[in-house]
Amino acid sequence: AAVEWSMVRGEFRGESAGGADHVATWRRNPVFRLSLESGEASNEAEGGDVHVCLTMSQPDARKAARGSGEQVSYHAAGLTVIRSHGAATGPMLVPADPEAAHYSPLLRTSFWNKRDVSAELTLPGGGGGGGGAATDDGESEVLVVPSTYESGLEGAFSLTACVVGSGERGAGSGLRPVLSPLVFDSRYPFSASVSGSWSGPAAGGRLGAGRIEAAKNPMYELRLTLPSGGPSGDTDVGGGEFADVYVFLSQEVPKGGSGNDGSGSGGGGRRVAKAKGKSKSPARKAGPLPIGFYTFTDWEAARQVSADGQVVASEAIFDSFKFTNRQVVCRRLRLPRSCMKPAMGGAKGQAGEQGGEGGAEGDAGGVVLLLPCTYEAKQEGTFTIEAMSADANLELLPVTDIPKPAIGTSGTSTRPVGQGGRG
Known part of the structure; x- marks a missing residue:
């Protein structure tokens, strides 16, 4: 049976060279939504897990190395895969922040200075693998974040996803992986x-x-x-x-x-909490x-x-x-x-x-x-x-000037009734 696959191309350039999820600029990396679409041969009634192989590849550096006489080298790069927690995830991909835990980690590869880095991801079957659009009602989506380990390292890459394994939920099942870029600048202009x-x-x-x-x-x-x-x-x-x-x-x-x-x-x-005693100026x-x-x-x-x-x-x-x-x-x-x-x-x-x-x-x-x-x-x-x-x-x-209360007001707070922030 034919292997169903999807490939996208991208690059780390300027602010989008954000580094891995140990640095704050990780959220600026290119982000891709991973979903599973049903083909004619698929059977939605069948349950079970779906196995997807993800591969991030950097351009072949051997020809350039031969021309310059230098050793072949690649950026240390890898993949992080998360499941969002509703629409609030949005652009809030802040690493390891318990106050903004709008996602759950699914997979994180090691970061190798090799041309290709691959990993296998297991997604639940029967509903497209959780690839639906995120909403405030609790629906989630699977997001793939390729990155270099250190921020500021620029270069092109390709990202490939294919359904692997055997049986009705593996290769030949009719399920097709789809990778689509999420451009937060267009979502939030x-x-x-x-x-x-x-x-x-x-x-x-x-x-x-x-x-x-x-x-x-x-x-x-x-x-x-x-x-x-x-x-x-x-x-x-x-x-x-x-x-x-x-x-x-x-x-x-x-x-x-x-x-x-x-x-x-x-x-x-x-x-x-009130501080006990007289606090001293803390050294940086x-x-x-x-x-x-x-x-x-x-x-x-x-x-x-x-x-x-x-x-x-x-x-x-x-x-x-x-x-x-x-x-x-x-x-x-x-x-x-x-x-x-x-x-x-x-x-x-x-x-x-x-x-x-x-x-x-x-x-x-x-x-x-x-x-x-x-x-x-x-x-x-x-x-x-x-x-x-x-x-x-x-x-x-x-704010350089705070206005005085309007004449005839009591000066008390008049906070609008609404929903607060979610952090």
């Missing part, structure tokens, strides 16, 4: 990023009672604007109730440190700091932070989270329509084109504020915030 640092007074640490130094932490407005031409795809988000925004906070780790050390530190977005060690970010949906929370280094009303904090000493942490924020501004005439779906700085539009209307910080005060470092969405234009603007 709206993005924004901003870089900053925790240094001097701006290294304020987490919020909490008696932590007035936290008032100096940097704060950013995440501005959402409905696309002027309608959102991407067939869904009219302009009439929808929520917009999903994926937010990443990454830190630069000093040389000699690891982007994947440690299992996280205590603390949380709403409940923070090699490795990532414990980091996280608060999300507020009204200016009253920002006023409380600026005045007291804490938010008195827990409902003013949009969602909960834990501090973790990973190089990158991420959450999906499901933001209500009240946080989105109407489309502007001729507005484009690119961040930063409308200009302006946070805090300049007064206290009216919804707002989304992000406060990135370390767990302890005086822990210094640099960071980058990235946001991406399929639903709204995005801008990330530093």
